[in-house]
Amino acid sequence: MTVLTILLQKSSYYFFIAGLLLLANTACMTHRHSVGKGPIGAQGSTDVYDKMKQGYLFWGLIPLQKTRLETPKHGDYQIKSCFNPEDGLISILSCGIVSFRTIKILEYKQGQIAGYDFRVGDKITAKSKDDLILGEIVGIDAQKKRISYLYWNIYGEKCVQATKPNAIEGISEQRYQKQMRDWRKEIERYQYMPGNYAIWPLNEGTEFGVITKLDNRRHKATIQLSNIYNEVVYFKVPYLDIQIIDSYEFEARLEDWEAVKRDYIFEAGEQVRWEWGKEKYREAQVTAVLSNPRQLEIQYRDEKGKLKTAKVNLLQLTKRNN
Numbered sequence: 001m002t003v004l005t006i007l008l009q010k011s012s013y014y015f016f017i018a019g020l021l022l023l024a025n026t027a028c029m030t031h032r033h034s035v036g037k038g039p040i041g042a043q044g045s046t047d048v049y050d051k052m053k054q055g056y057l058f059w060g061l062i063p064l065q066k067t068r069l070e071t072p073k074h075g076d077y078q079i080k081s082c083f084n085p086e087d088g089l090i091s092i093l094s095c096g097i098v099s100f101r102t103i104k105i106l107e108y109k110q111g112q113i114a115g116y117d118f119r120v121g122d123k124i125t126a127k128s129k130d131d132l133i134l135g136e137i138v139g140i141d142a143q144k145k146r147i148s149y150l151y152w153n154i155y156g157e158k159c160v161q162a163t164k165p166n167a168i169e170g171i172s173e174q175r176y177q178k179q180m181r182d183w184r185k186e187i188e189r190y191q192y193m194p195g196n197y198a199i200w201p202l203n204e205g206t207e208f209g210v211i212t213k214l215d216n217r218r219h220k221a222t223i224q225l226s227n228i229y230n231e232v233v234y235f236k237v238p239y240l241d242i243q244i245i246d247s248y249e250f251e252a253r254l255e256d257w258e259a260v261k262r263d264y265i266f267e268a269g270e271q272v273r274w275e276w277g278k279e280k281y282r283e284a285q286v287t288a289v290l291s292n293p294r295q296l297e298i299q300y301r302d303e304k305g306k307l308k309t310a311k312v313n314l315l316q317l318t319k320r321n322n
Contacts, residue, residue, distance in 0.1 A: 035079065048105070127167050146164065202235075222236055283320075297310070
């Protein structure tokens with residue numbers, strides 16, 4: 001066996017492995033685009049309205065043809081473009097000189113479920129746990145006896161959900177539009193921006209601060225505030241727990257909070273009262289303000305009158321005149 005033969009065999013082997021890896025990667029390259037009230041992502045049962053293979057030359061730079069797909073007249077559909085395994089294989093064998101993508105037009109399945117008179121486009125209310133959801137039918141799967149409906153959740157996100165026909169009730173267009181106006185007002189309550197002043201419940205009380213960041217995926221806002229130790233801290237608060245306040249209310253709360261914090265600002269040499277046990281107090285003197293904002297060094301006398309020094313949390317101290 002010559003050296004050239006060995007090299008050819010090895011190169012063929014590596015080419016085969018690389019081809020398999022490329023095929024595995026290209027086979028899952030899928031792009032979906034929803035039009036109107038068409039399918040969202042891979043949710044819901046769908047029918048293929050039209051399909052084609054789009055060919056390209058030179059790694060997708062030049063299209064081979066410009067055939068247009070037919071789309072449903074109602075205008076609600078999804079364009080799905082992907083590399084099927086056979087598309088990937090052609091691309092591998094031609095080293096990318098020729099490639100294809102499979103393009104499909106998808107629409108929600110439509111049909112009639114025996115005993116029910118629901119149609120695509122009907123406005124409905126649906127029961128989901130303890131909530132009543134306002135929606136519009138976008139797909140009917142007669143075989144599975146499931147109805148898909150489009151609705152907007154409390155965060156203002158467009159969602160699609162499928163349910164049994166006995167869990168929904170048809171409503172008039174007029175009633176739907178009226179309830180949608182009320183629902184949009186409710187959604188607007190949870191639309192925030194960085195810089196908004198906010199309050200939220202915390203430890204059986206109410207906290208306040210400034211929104212600095214929004215996490216729309218987890219539906220949480222990062223809120224900045226100053227704690228009793230005068231440290232800047234951040235809380236991640238669920239959107240539904242937040243209530244926006246105006247600048248006047250924020251300034252009033254901030255002024256009251258600064259007054260509370262002043263009661264816990266001590267200086268070296270200041271006489272204080274130390275709470276060292278349950279309903280037990282001792283007179284003490286601040287001897288040092290430490291770099292740790294949560295602690296102070298104090299000096300006190302024990303039961304025998306001996307002078308001692310301790311580091312304590314400043315919340316255990318009150319001013320002598322209080």
